[in-house]
Amino acid sequence: MHQGAGEDINRGSLERLLAKVMSDRGLDLGQFRARYVERRVNVRLNALGLTTYRQYAAYLDAHPEEYARLLDTLTINVTQFFRDPDVYQLFRDEVLPAVVSAKQQRKQRLLRIWSAGCATGQEPYSLAMSALDAIERLDAGTMLPTVIGTDIDPVALATAKAGEYPAKEIAHIPEPDRTRYVEVDGDRMRMRQSVKDIVWFQYLNLFENPPIHGVDVVFCRNVFIYFNRSDQERLLNAFWESLTRGGYLVLGRSERLTPQVSERFVLVDSRQRIYQKPRGLQYR
Numbered sequence: 001m002h003q004g005a006g007e008d009i010n011r012g013s014l015e016r017l018l019a020k021v022m023s024d025r026g027l028d029l030g031q032f033r034a035r036y037v038e039r040r041v042n043v044r045l046n047a048l049g050l051t052t053y054r055q056y057a058a059y060l061d062a063h064p065e066e067y068a069r070l071l072d073t074l075t076i077n078v079t080q081f082f083r084d085p086d087v088y089q090l091f092r093d094e095v096l097p098a099v100v101s102a103k104q105q106r107k108q109r110l111l112r113i114w115s116a117g118c119a120t121g122q123e124p125y126s127l128a129m130s131a132l133d134a135i136e137r138l139d140a141g142t143m144l145p146t147v148i149g150t151d152i153d154p155v156a157l158a159t160a161k162a163g164e165y166p167a168k169e170i171a172h173i174p175e176p177d178r179t180r181y182v183e184v185d186g187d188r189m190r191m192r193q194s195v196k197d198i199v200w201f202q203y204l205n206l207f208e209n210p211p212i213h214g215v216d217v218v219f220c221r222n223v224f225i226y227f228n229r230s231d232q233e234r235l236l237n238a239f240w241e242s243l244t245r246g247g248y249l250v251l252g253r254s255e256r257l258t259p260q261v262s263e264r265f266v267l268v269d270s271r272q273r274i275y276q277k278p279r280g281l282q283y284r
């Protein structure tokens with residue numbers, strides 16, 4: 001990368017840039033190795049013909065859509081089955097049993113999971129496989145799980161609806177789930193009908209369309225980069241409204257609640273960004 005006359009690209013200014021991304025978008029890029037972030041940010045500087053992190057910070061202010069490009073460059077937009085396996089393990093082993101038990105106590109059978117910003121569908125299908133497996137293991141066969149995947153990208157949604165992917169993606173699916181929920185045909189893999197039967201896809205702009213209501217779990221992971229902090233807060237409050245009592249919200253590894261919203265949720269797991277709407281509310 002070429003350096004601007006007299007202007008120094010040093011770690012201090014990169015740190016200031018990362019602090020800005022954190023304060024504007026609530027995104028903690030500290031999860032990546034510093035050298036990696038530096039290389040990737042430099043790709044954006046070069047593409048824009050900029051020479052310093054300070055110029056790039058000003059560019060972000062003038063062109064907020066650049067945040068999404070930055071994240072693309074950091075490959076955060078790449079979705080995959082069981083992305084961050086630890087989250088799915090907690091989801092399957094702790095969140096789902098708690099939700100099922102609460103539903104059984106209330107004599108309810110419908111279990112609804114919303115994948116908000118589902119991209120090409122790997123997230124909702126991973127949720128569906130986890131739910132089918134957990135319900136079987138809990139011997140809770142009367143439960144009727146549904147996963148609703150929503151996105152604003154119609155091309156991504158078409159792929160999601162087809163439920164068919166390159167066979168190599170099966171590598172991200174835990175071994176026991178592969179045989180039960182996926183069939184491989186040459187260099188393609190597709191979700192079995194038992195999984196497709198419980199997953200629905202729908203176009204939904206999180207800011208323009210009404211949210212899905214009465215859901216027990218919201219997964220909204222790696223979507224917040226598109227929004228500024230006040231829009232994130234609006235959205236987090238909307239998710240709170242969407243959730244049933246005791247319902248769970250799961251964010252991406254580098255995302256967090258705003259301080260105001262964090263008072264409305266109970267923290268379940270700080271590392272995996274799992275939060276719960278309090279059970280003991282008088283309403284809903």
Ligand SMILES: C[S@@+](CC[C@H](N)C(=O)[O-])C[C@H]1O[C@@H](n2cnc3c(N)ncnc32)[C@H](O)[C@@H]1O
Nearest residue numbers: 077079117119151152153205206221222223226
């Ligand atoms: C990086 S992908 C995340 C996919 C998946 N949640 C994951 O974590 O792997 C972000 C998705 O958010 C969607 N998105 C961005 N803005 C949105 C909006 N206003 N309403 C709904 N979806 C949106 C994008 O189209 C994209 O598919």
